[in-house]
Amino acid sequence: MKSLFASLNTIRVRSYIIQAVVVLSIFLVIVLIVLNMITNMRQRGIPLGLDFLDSETGFSVLQSLIEYTELSSYAKLFLVGILNTILVSVIGLVLTTIIGFTVGIARLSNNWLMKKLTISYIEIFRNLPILLQILFWNSIFRQILPTSDNPFSIGENIHISLRGIFFPKLTPNALFFVMLAVLVLLIIAFVVIRKYAVNYLNRTGKIFPVWRPTLIAMGLYGLVFLLLFDNMFAFENPVATRFGFDKGTSVILELFILSFSLAVYTATYIAEQVRASIEAVDKGQKEAAAALGLKPFMMLRYIVIPQALRIIIPPLTNLYLNLVKNSSLATAIGYPDLVAIFAGTALNQSGRAIEIMFLTMAVYLSLSLLISFLMNWYNRSVKLIER
């Protein structure tokens, strides 16, 4: 009997037992939760299921990118929320990338004043809660912006007021698409010429000029674009009415405030990451490049940036993901994002807490998992292969 026990007391058996116990206890907890849930919901008379998605919502939404009315279904509302979250995230991401990279590079300059200025910006805004910043900017902008009878106007047709930002609606015509086609052709030409230039360099050892002609072509294109701008679009200007502005395109103030605060907050982290990644490139690499006689631009282009990129991309994706997740704080200032209208208003209206929270979390979770899957793939592909 004792020997039987001893023969069972091996690492293998013990590990099976431990795992069985863990699985069993988690299973028990889940069963308990489900049982409680069923009794509670029966008591309160709440059904479970996704059927409610087809019913009318009965309330309107401040901003929606697709057609939505009070008669639309919860499924449509869900979509409106997702699109609004994507909209504010995309604007925030573009803004934060611009601010973050500018500040991060300025932080590395040898100008004392600029360095101190950027450090102060980073240290101030990184150490304040994002929710506080959103509320703070909200209160500031609502104090300094004029009412809609007396808007702050840039030129004739752009008006900024408490009601939001109004600007002309642009409808592209044929000429615009011609210009677009020219741009595509230019890009194709650039790719082909660049390939040829690399070939030429490898064959003859001489440099075939690419960058300077490209810059000149881009400049010319930009000039033509500006000259023809008025002819490329049909304009529909905002028209002043008794209640503010009508027609044209408008952006609600909440969208602007939210994307601005998210960008200002996330940019501090991006700036630090940019600095750290550039500084993380081994000093010997730069010295070796200098010793080979590379000019500063070539050193940056061929030695520093490729190595810094490898370091910066994974944390940068995480920061972007954080911005998307933080956009859920929209509910604090009333921007109609997924959490505000679906997990907020729709939940209160329909009372379907479990389904709605599950769907909301599933959206964010699948986005995060997708991104981290892509990141792992990227990390594997750029990993240095060492012998």
Place this chain on the structure above:
Amino acid sequence: MNNMSKQENKKEVFNPIAQRKPPHSQGNVWYWMRLNLFSSPISMLLTVIAVAMLYAIIPPIFNWLVLDASWVGETQGDCDRQGACWVFVEEKFLNFIYGFTPAEQYWRFNVVFLTFPLLVVPLFMKGFSKKNAFFITFPVLCVPLLTDGLAQRTRVFYGIALFFGYPIVGYFFILGIPGVQCDPNDFKALCHIPTTRWGGLSLTIILAYVGIIASIPIGVILALGRISRLPVVRAICVGFIEAWRGVPLITILFTASVVFPIFLPAGVEFDKLLRALIGITLFESAYMAEVIRGGLQSVPNGQHEAADALGLTYWQKINNIVLPQALRVVIPSIVGTSISLVKDTTLVTIIGLLDVLAVVTAASADSNWLGFETEGYVLVAFFFWVLCFSLSRYSYSVEKKLNVTND
């Protein structure tokens, strides 16, 4: 020949060459400016931009904060709205700290928050023994101390009892005796203060403290699970960590406040504050787990093998060999995660708990004090900034110290 030249050299009188001019006045302000502000055209441009930005930002802010601000008074009318209205902050200051608990019960928060540092002191005393621990702390917490004689062990037990036990005692002390109503006219020492009335800075500190203290041990267990050799345990831990890290905290708080009660047996009521605390703790423990996993993976394999060779059990190995080395390396990252937790506590505002931010919003909705939320936000910002910045400096200094000893 050789000898001759030596003698000749000796005769030569030392003639110093003419002194070179000192380098272009180093240490001079102008020199410093030329080096740091005007070293190149780009640098000059940057200097101009920076000065322009400072000029645009600093004077208006300074005017609003100090010069145009109203400092003294008692009512809204004492503020001329030209600058900040600090009267509002002065009037509401106690609310910012204690929330909307009855004024005569503030002392209970004071006792709990001020006793804690006193109780921490013995941890750092040289002559720490179970005797003085017994006299300083509560008798209940000393039960484990009496069973053990070793000073180091006593210290560990005392620390654990203090950091984990004290908040529970403090919670019930502030909560008071259920059923005893507070009455401003009739002072009762331990009347019931429901958690819905707790608030302000003290609630923020409670949330942050409990979140940090509770998420570390859970994080350790999750991290151990994630690198465990048992596939089932590993899969569960990975799933748990990734699921919590993948969703925004606000959805978790919503779930904790709306969905969680449905999961409980009928009749069991769970306090809203406790639900929020559970949500925050589990959320942060997923992040802690990732940080601690980094530390666990930095412990060399030889350490594990040596412990196995000595015949230590799994928990002995983890407790005495692996964790002390792993945690030490990740202290800076743990502090970093704690900073984001401190900042995240403000999110409880959205589910209706009255943390310091919510108190500001509520106070500026007071009909006697309409529209002063900016002043309140500045004060809250100041508090959070001081806390988070000093924490980040601390983490930075630990990191530097660790780097030095590792080299």
